[in-house]
Structure formats: structure tokens, C-alpha cells
Amino acid sequence: MGVPIFGTNLLGKEMEGEDCHQSSKEGRDDGGKGILVILVGAPGSGKTTFCDHVMKNAHRPWTRICQDTIANGKAGTKAQCLKSASEALKDGKSAFIDRCNLDREQRADFVKLGGSKVDVQAVVLDLPARLCISRSVKRTGHEGNLQGGKAAAVVNRMLQKKELPKLSEGFSRITFCQNETDVQGAVNMYSALGPLDNLSSGCFGQKNTDAKVQLGIMKFLKKVEVPDSRVSDPNSFADSIPKQEVEKDVSCLGTENSSIPVSNVDKNFTKGKDVMGGSSHGAVTANDIQTLAFPSISTADFQFNHENASDIIIEKVDEFLSKVENVRLVLVDLIPGSHMLSLVRAKAAQKHIDSKRFFTVAGDITRLYTESGFRCNVIANAANWRLRPGGGGVNAAIFSAAGQALEIATKKRAETLSPGSSVVVPLLPNSPLYEREGVTHVIHVLGPNMNPQRPNCLKNDYIKGCKILREAYSSLFESFASIERTQSIQKEGRWICASDSHDNPVDYSCSDQCPEGEQKVKRGDCFESERNKKYKALPLEPVLKDSECGNSNSHTVTSEVCEQKNKKATEGAKKVWQSWAQALYQIAMYPDQHKDNVLEKSDDIVVLHDLYPKAKRHLLVLSRLNGLDQLSDVQKEHVWLLRAMHSVGLRWAERLLSDDASLIFRLGYHSVPSMRQLHLHVISQDFNSPHLKNKKHWNSFTSAFFRDSVDVIDEVEKLGKAPVNDDDKLLSMELRCHRCRSAHPNIPRLKAHISNCQARFPSALLQNGRLVCAPSKEMGDS
DNA sequence: GTTCTAGAAC
DNA sequence: GTTCTAGAAC
Known part of the structure; x- marks a missing residue:
């Protein structure tokens, strides 16, 4: 291996030397064919690196065809790639197709380039999603401009649609790499190939990749009537999943044994735009099921122990679902197969949590509807104590997805949040999250922190930490329930807005310029005033009157904010700064x-x-x-x-x-x-x-x-x-x-x-x- | 914090 | 005369 070998290949190129012996471990079973290697792998899986490494030490001429750079260094088309590949092969070169090629359709046209003179092979870089995401997020200067925050969502989405290649597609050989060692092995193998060498046919390196498919959920999703268009029936939990994708997307569901009867789903899930868009019905019907999607609190940046956290999630979910009817909870994690998802899923099954009402989902919490068809009208945000955007993770994603209005609306409700508490912020109908995903409320929740570089670090005091995490989930679920109550009351016509608000709804887009004292609309009323204009003439209902602290939806935050405001008021005279x-x-x-x-x-x-x-x-x-x-x-x-x-x-x-x-x-x-x-x-x-x-x-x-x-x-x-x-x-x-x-x-x-x-x-x-x-x-x- | 400048120090 | 400080103004 590794010795240059020369000869005449079948494409007619004159080569020197005579040693054409079998040079690879897998063996050469055909003489001097061109090889077209279709790389299959998510962004961040290392396709380009793979090509670079092979080409650096190659003993046959290779060319790398990359769609991201094919048009004079800029992104080009698939057709350009095909043309370029075809020319390279005719030219006696072998070629790498460096694009994701994650599904059969993407690969098919390239496979067709194969023939008697060209062997088409696949190298599958099937590395852990976490690794691909982490690489994509970190990299800079990516040819395809996929880097930073958006990369995680894109990679995750692509991986969920991954379709591993099969020999039946027309490949003579498929090499699966599931870790770095496999990748190195494949690099060595391809770089060692001389012009006349080839590799044996067949599938190599595939380990048992059968992702545990949750049959219950599959049954559920298959049962769901897939509507012809989203508009015609926006009500179903899984309504946006095209039929052919249902099976693939199921793998992102973490709930075992879920088998939600279609009737349940259709009736119970919140009615998308009908509810939110101010239709004549304007309110949630009694049968509508409120659905809260929430991330695991404190287990990412706050470094809270996963075992403890998963126990608490199960405990609190169980407690909440047994107390409150007509609600669903969805635990969401961006990364498929994340440790927290696995733990919670296992414990939920163990504790026989109602799988029709509690789900674990891998996906982007800000795109549950558009990407996976999950209609969740409320999402929780693992906020920071300052209730500010940024910081990465769920917090950054939600603030970014909801637009600046969320930041402003949040500030109107609370300045800060203490560990264990939450605050509800309604979204305006023009918020992208509302329009696109049907999310009507965001609940910011702050959990306990075990990271010494973050505020209020508990220094591994898990007695206190668990207490605060329980409080955080209790507060989150109570806040969620309070939305439900609010909407029920709205439905009964008892929800009232401050008188001015109907004619002068707050425009959050400019309200940061309005002095606080001039705000005509009471906090908490803004959103409802938009949604429920039909109730505008009714008198104010005391039970829903805002507290002096400006919180209508979540009692859990009220005392907190009042405390802070009082504290400020009682502070001694401070130094005057010029x-x-x-x-x-x-x-x-x-x-x-x-x-x-x-x-x-x-x-x-x-x-x-x-x-x-x-x-x-x-x-x-x-x-x-x-x-x-x-x-x-x-x-x-x-x-x-x-x-x-x-x-x-x-x-x-x-x-x-x-x-x-x-x-x-x-x-x-x-x-x-x-x-x-x-x-x-x-x-x-x-x-x-x-x-x-x-x-x-x-x-x-x-x-x-x-x-x-x-x-x-x-x-x-x-x-x-x-x-x-x-x-x-x-x-x-x-x-x-x-x-x-x-x-x-x-x-x-x-x-x-x-x-x-x-x-x-x-x-x-x-x-x-x-x-x-x-x-x-x-x-x-x- | 800086800039300006009167007046002390050299 | 030049250098440097220190207080006022911002």
C-alpha cells in the first residue's frame, strides 16, 4: 500500500510502470476504472476534510467537486456539479462529490454517471449529530457559509431527513464511517488507491444503526390524515408533515409507546391560525388542548446534573398532568439522542407518564411547527436572569425567532427573573413566531445555576438546586396553566382590556421610545386587545386586573418584580454622576x-x-x-x-x-x-x-x-x-x-x-x- | 475621565 | 524662558 503504481487505465490514459498488483486491503476486482465517490454526510461531518486528506496523499488523480464553490468559488448548481464530474471522469480523473447527498434523490443523478468505465461508490460520514453540529457552529469561513448559530438548526434538520445510501441505488460499494477511526481508515484506503486499483464491491463498515423507532408514535403519525394543504386543516399536531416524510421525522420523537388516536389529535390540538389570527371565533374552544414546548431547564449552560434534572422533570410533569386536564407538554432538545432526552424518555416510560400528553422531541423549539408539524402554542425559554437576548442556546434562538418585539414586551413585564420563577409574555400576532409557528406566548423561566461563571451559582448545592429546579418547573407549568385559564375566560367573554387599548393597541415596534408613564395600555392587555376586539365593550373584570407590578399572566413573577421595584425605591441616595x-x-x-x-x-x-x-x-x-x-x-x-x-x-x-x-x-x-x-x-x-x-x-x-x-x-x-x-x-x-x-x-x-x-x-x-x-x-x- | 491654563518650580 | 502641576470646567 502507498507505493505509486502506474499502468494504462481503462479510460485510455497512458500510465507508466507495470506494477498493477492488488494494492488495497479490500482488493481490486476491476482494472483501472475511474471512481466517482459520492460523499454522504451532514454539514460538519468532515466531507471536505476527507477529500483533502485523500487528495494530499493520493496515488491516482482525484478532483473534488463542491457545490458550494463550483461557480468560480461561489455556490453553484447541482447541474454544474454533474457537468464538472462528468468532465473529470472523461478526463481520466476520479472524483469526489462533496455535498451532503443525504437523500436518495440528491444522489440519483450522480449515480447515473457510473457505467462500465466508472465505478460509483459512496462514503458515508455518519458521525454523531452532536459532533457535526458542534463543528458547524464553531467553524468560520465555511464554503457554504454554514456556520455559527444557524448551523445547529440546519444540521439538525438535515439529519432528521437523512436517508442512508443502499447498493440498490447503483453503488458498487458503500463505506460507512461512524467515528473518526472509521474515517481515517477510509481516507487511508482511498489515498492508497493507484490508477488501476479499485475496491471490492459491497457495504462495508455499517454497524447496527437501526435507530429505535417508536412504533407507537409511528402508528400515530401514520394514522394522521395528512391534509392536502396546511391551510385547509391547520389543526393537527402533525399536519405539516408530508406523508413521505412522516416515517423519517418520527425518529426525532422520543416518546416510546405513544399511540395517539387521530381523533384525539385533531380535536385536541390548538387551532393554529384560526385561533391566533383574529378570526371571528377569536378564542380557543373548550376542546382545544394547550401545548407547552419546553427545553430542559438548567442542564446546558447552568451545568445542572442530568440525573437530578430528569428526575425532577418527570416528577413535575407527572404532577402537572395529573392536576390539569386538556394540556400537553413537550420536552424539546435540539440534538437528537441528547443525554437529557434519553434520560427523560426512559424515566417517563418507567413511570408510565401518559404518552398521549407528554412527548420528547428533538428539534428547534422555534420551528416545531414548520419543521416537524408540532403545534405548540406556548413555548418556554430557558432565560437568563436579565431577561435579555443572546447568550446562545434556546434563549438566543427564541429571542431571535420572535423578533425584537419579544425583548420589548418582556421588559414591560419584568426587568429581571430570579431562579425558580417564570414570567409569561404574550406575542403579538405579527411576531414571526406567532405567524409562522402559531406560538402565542413565551414563558421565560430561570432555573438553578451550577456554573461558577454565571449568576447565583449554587456551588453544587443540589439540595438547594433541586428545590429551585422544582420551583422553576412548578412556576413554568403554573404560568402555562394561567394562560389556559385566561383563554378560557376570554372564551366566555369575561376577558377585558383597558378601555383605551382597543383603539390604541400598543405597537411594540416603537414602544421603546414611549416613556413608561405615557403608556396608555395596561401591560398584559396589549396582546389580548389585538386578539379579542369583539369583547372591547365589556367592563373590566377585576379578577384579571393587572397588579401594580404589571403582571397579569403569571402570579409567580409578581412578588418577585414587586420586591425588586421596592428594593430600588428604598435604596439610599446614590452618588450623583456628572x-x-x-x-x-x-x-x-x-x-x-x-x-x-x-x-x-x-x-x-x-x-x-x-x-x-x-x-x-x-x-x-x-x-x-x-x-x-x-x-x-x-x-x-x-x-x-x-x-x-x-x-x-x-x-x-x-x-x-x-x-x-x-x-x-x-x-x-x-x-x-x-x-x-x-x-x-x-x-x-x-x-x-x-x-x-x-x-x-x-x-x-x-x-x-x-x-x-x-x-x-x-x-x-x-x-x-x-x-x-x-x-x-x-x-x-x-x-x-x-x-x-x-x-x-x-x-x-x-x-x-x-x-x-x-x-x-x-x-x-x-x-x-x-x-x-x-x-x-x-x-x-x- | 480630559482639557485648559494660571502660576509655581526650575 | 520652559516645564510641570493642580484646580476649574466640562
């Missing part, structure tokens, strides 16, 4: 308006260059928490934030060190900052900057006025607050070198000195990670 001192605050609150300055943004943090750096490298890691202006405001509850800020600062320091290993960084806070909004300085210790001009500048970074981040974190953990050194004298002290401690009469002389001083740093700074330098560097040892 306008010039508000710049960082503005950036923290509205980072998108300062994109040019922002290096990194998350829900909690913004990173930016200090506008007037006092050293070669000087960044600010800015907290986005409103109300936390300076170190003296920090309390124990903010330790997570200090840690997160430190971690981000450290990461940036390391990044900057990779560009210039001579730098040394210190991370810390000014005891009394000039600018509002808690910010961590990440500053190199050269202090080589024209912006460092006076004594105050110098002393603010080199005296006890500067509080090391590591110390601040320790102290806040131990004492519940961060002691600050706010003595003005610190800033007017004599100018001393931060390394050798020598005194200097003025700034120019000091700067002249420090540009050369290489003394070892004072020992206090060398401890506890206060200084950060490149791994190989000794700090000031010369």
Missing part, C-alpha cells in the same frame, strides 16, 4: 450603539479599550449590571460577576500576551472610580503611554487605591463587601516607581525611570496571581 462620567454606563447599557468601541459583549459584560490608555495595553472589562456603579456597591451576590469579569479580563490579558510576551498585566479596580459603572482595568505594567500625565493617573494604578481583582473577589466572598482605599492622599502621594519603589520629582522624570527599570516587582504583587505574564517569563528578575 454627565461626562456616564460614558461607560451608556456603553454598558447600550453596547450595540457603541459597536466600534466594543471588543466583546455578553449578557453581563462588555470589553473595550480604555479611551485614554495609561499603558501600552489597557482594557476595561465593564459590568453590564445596572445599578452597580463602583466597587463600594458590590455585595456578596455579585461574586459571580466579579469572577466572570476576572475570567474575561484574564482571557484578554492572555490574548494580548500572545502578541507581546514582554508585557505584564495587572487586573484591578479603582477604589473610587471617576466613571460610573463597575469596570475592571486590565493594564500592562509598562505604563508607557502619553495619556499617563499626572500624579493622580500614576497613583491610581500603583498605590493601594488600585484594588487587585483577585483580592476583591476573596474579600467579597469572605466579608460580603469589597473594602476600598478611598483616602485622597493616596492619589497625591509622591511619585514612586512601581517596581523598585524609588521616588521621582515629577512625571517626566518618573516616566524616564520606569522606561528602564527592570527591578523585580514588590513581593506582594508577585503573589496570588496579582500579576499576569507570559508562561515562560520571569517577572522583573533581571
Whole structure:
């Protein structure tokens, strides 16, 4: 293997040499045929890499035909690929078809290129969905522009429609690769092929891939009458699944033994656009079943133990379904076969949870209807405590799918959410989620957090954690039930809107510009006022009157928000910040308006260059928490934030060190900052900057006025607050070198000195990670 | 936080 | 005369 072999191939190309012996493990059973290899695999499965690796070491001429680049580097058509493949084969080359080719139809035309002179083979990169998704999400510069957030949904959707190739399609050989070892084996095999070699016919490498098909669900879906068009009958749970796809999509269902009679389904599922679109009926009928789709709470970014979480899901689902009739619950996970889905599915079966009312589904929670036909009128969002978009995962997906209106509507209902609670936000009919998916409400829910870099980390306290997770699901389901109650009351004509609202429905698209006090429509009424204009003349029903805190739908959030608002009201007089001192605050609150300055943004943090750096490298890691202006405001509850800020600062320091290993960084806070909004300085210790001009500048970074981040974190953990050194004298002290401690009469002389001083740093700074330098560097040892 | 500038220090 | 600081204004 691996020795170049020359000869004359059947396509008439003159080759040199004479050694045409069997060169592959599988053996050559035909002499010198061209080979057309159709790669089969989802985005991220490694098709391009496979081709590259084979072609790098190949002993026969190969060409890679990629639809994403075939048109002068841009995406082209299947026809172009076919033409190009045909030409390459005629030219005596072998070819890889580098496109997904996940179903038979996509492959068929390429298979037809085979014949007496060309062998058509398939290499199936059947790697775990999780891996493909993870690769697709992470990659940049993908030829097909499939990367980042959208990749996960696309990969998932494609995988659900995957149809493994069969020899009967016309392949002479199919090589299945289900892990990296298989892939490497196939790469080796194809790269070793000389011009006259070929591989044996047949299927190779296929392990038992029979996905457990849930017969009950299959029966159910097969029983469902598939309508000719969605419009004609938008009511059924599975109504959008074309007949030929039903079987394939079933594999994404996690419920075993489900066998929902078609009659049940048709009657009980919420009536799509009829309900939501403001038809003359305008309300859910008594027989309509409300369906809540929810992600597993806390098990992703919050790192909650899956065993505990799945137990709690089952417990709470069981409890809720036994209490409330005419509702369905659907646990959704983006990744087929995810650990949580498997656990919950198994436990649900064990506990005999009603499989007609509880489902586990693999899919994108924001596209359940369009992609899988699941009509869920309410979806839950695993929100963050700030109720802000972003952060990735379900939260980012839902905020993105629902449009900006959700963000605004959410802010109208609650500013923040505490662990274990939830808040209902109705969607306006023009929300894409409403129009497309039939989702009328989003319930934000916050679970317990075990991730030390997220707020309110419970540090593996699972007694507390389980309690909060139970509360979160209880709150979520209660919120869901409250929607049901609300709609039932609407149906009976007792749901009323504030008088003005009918004529002046809130336009969320502009309401962020309206002062709060001028809002004419009561919160919570906006959506209903759109939907139920027929009830506009009826008097206000006290039972549904908004609380003062502005929450109509979920009692669970009311106390929470009131508490927060009261807390704010009772806060003592805070320092008044001059306008010039508000710049960082503005950036923290509205980072998108300062994109040019922002290096990194998350829900909690913004990173930016200090506008007037006092050293070669000087960044600010800015907290986005409103109300936390300076170190003296920090309390124990903010330790997570200090840690997160430190971690981000450290990461940036390391990044900057990779560009210039001579730098040394210190991370810390000014005891009394000039600018509002808690910010961590990440500053190199050269202090080589024209912006460092006076004594105050110098002393603010080199005296006890500067509080090391590591110390601040320790102290806040131990004492519940961060002691600050706010003595003005610190800033007017004599100018001393931060390394050798020598005194200097003025700034120019000091700067002249420090540009050369290489003394070892004072020992206090060398401890506890206060200084950060490149791994190989000794700090000031010369 | 910066800029400006009067006046002290050299 | 030049350099530097420090207080006021923003």
C-alpha cells in the first residue's frame, strides 16, 4: 500500500510502470476504472476534510467537486456539479462529490454517471449529530457559509431527513464511517488507491444503526390524515408533515409507546391560525388542548446534573398532568439522542407518564411547527436572569425567532427573573413566531445555576438546586396553566382590556421610545386587545386586573418584580454622576450603539479599550449590571460577576500576551472610580503611554487605591463587601516607581525611570496571581 | 475621565 | 524662558 503504481487505465490514459498488483486491503476486482465517490454526510461531518486528506496523499488523480464553490468559488448548481464530474471522469480523473447527498434523490443523478468505465461508490460520514453540529457552529469561513448559530438548526434538520445510501441505488460499494477511526481508515484506503486499483464491491463498515423507532408514535403519525394543504386543516399536531416524510421525522420523537388516536389529535390540538389570527371565533374552544414546548431547564449552560434534572422533570410533569386536564407538554432538545432526552424518555416510560400528553422531541423549539408539524402554542425559554437576548442556546434562538418585539414586551413585564420563577409574555400576532409557528406566548423561566461563571451559582448545592429546579418547573407549568385559564375566560367573554387599548393597541415596534408613564395600555392587555376586539365593550373584570407590578399572566413573577421595584425605591441616595462620567454606563447599557468601541459583549459584560490608555495595553472589562456603579456597591451576590469579569479580563490579558510576551498585566479596580459603572482595568505594567500625565493617573494604578481583582473577589466572598482605599492622599502621594519603589520629582522624570527599570516587582504583587505574564517569563528578575 | 491654563518650580 | 502641576470646567 502507498507505493505509486502506474499502468494504462481503462479510460485510455497512458500510465507508466507495470506494477498493477492488488494494492488495497479490500482488493481490486476491476482494472483501472475511474471512481466517482459520492460523499454522504451532514454539514460538519468532515466531507471536505476527507477529500483533502485523500487528495494530499493520493496515488491516482482525484478532483473534488463542491457545490458550494463550483461557480468560480461561489455556490453553484447541482447541474454544474454533474457537468464538472462528468468532465473529470472523461478526463481520466476520479472524483469526489462533496455535498451532503443525504437523500436518495440528491444522489440519483450522480449515480447515473457510473457505467462500465466508472465505478460509483459512496462514503458515508455518519458521525454523531452532536459532533457535526458542534463543528458547524464553531467553524468560520465555511464554503457554504454554514456556520455559527444557524448551523445547529440546519444540521439538525438535515439529519432528521437523512436517508442512508443502499447498493440498490447503483453503488458498487458503500463505506460507512461512524467515528473518526472509521474515517481515517477510509481516507487511508482511498489515498492508497493507484490508477488501476479499485475496491471490492459491497457495504462495508455499517454497524447496527437501526435507530429505535417508536412504533407507537409511528402508528400515530401514520394514522394522521395528512391534509392536502396546511391551510385547509391547520389543526393537527402533525399536519405539516408530508406523508413521505412522516416515517423519517418520527425518529426525532422520543416518546416510546405513544399511540395517539387521530381523533384525539385533531380535536385536541390548538387551532393554529384560526385561533391566533383574529378570526371571528377569536378564542380557543373548550376542546382545544394547550401545548407547552419546553427545553430542559438548567442542564446546558447552568451545568445542572442530568440525573437530578430528569428526575425532577418527570416528577413535575407527572404532577402537572395529573392536576390539569386538556394540556400537553413537550420536552424539546435540539440534538437528537441528547443525554437529557434519553434520560427523560426512559424515566417517563418507567413511570408510565401518559404518552398521549407528554412527548420528547428533538428539534428547534422555534420551528416545531414548520419543521416537524408540532403545534405548540406556548413555548418556554430557558432565560437568563436579565431577561435579555443572546447568550446562545434556546434563549438566543427564541429571542431571535420572535423578533425584537419579544425583548420589548418582556421588559414591560419584568426587568429581571430570579431562579425558580417564570414570567409569561404574550406575542403579538405579527411576531414571526406567532405567524409562522402559531406560538402565542413565551414563558421565560430561570432555573438553578451550577456554573461558577454565571449568576447565583449554587456551588453544587443540589439540595438547594433541586428545590429551585422544582420551583422553576412548578412556576413554568403554573404560568402555562394561567394562560389556559385566561383563554378560557376570554372564551366566555369575561376577558377585558383597558378601555383605551382597543383603539390604541400598543405597537411594540416603537414602544421603546414611549416613556413608561405615557403608556396608555395596561401591560398584559396589549396582546389580548389585538386578539379579542369583539369583547372591547365589556367592563373590566377585576379578577384579571393587572397588579401594580404589571403582571397579569403569571402570579409567580409578581412578588418577585414587586420586591425588586421596592428594593430600588428604598435604596439610599446614590452618588450623583456628572454627565461626562456616564460614558461607560451608556456603553454598558447600550453596547450595540457603541459597536466600534466594543471588543466583546455578553449578557453581563462588555470589553473595550480604555479611551485614554495609561499603558501600552489597557482594557476595561465593564459590568453590564445596572445599578452597580463602583466597587463600594458590590455585595456578596455579585461574586459571580466579579469572577466572570476576572475570567474575561484574564482571557484578554492572555490574548494580548500572545502578541507581546514582554508585557505584564495587572487586573484591578479603582477604589473610587471617576466613571460610573463597575469596570475592571486590565493594564500592562509598562505604563508607557502619553495619556499617563499626572500624579493622580500614576497613583491610581500603583498605590493601594488600585484594588487587585483577585483580592476583591476573596474579600467579597469572605466579608460580603469589597473594602476600598478611598483616602485622597493616596492619589497625591509622591511619585514612586512601581517596581523598585524609588521616588521621582515629577512625571517626566518618573516616566524616564520606569522606561528602564527592570527591578523585580514588590513581593506582594508577585503573589496570588496579582500579576499576569507570559508562561515562560520571569517577572522583573533581571 | 480630559482639557485648559494660571502660576509655581526650575 | 520652559516645564510641570493642580484646580476649574466640562
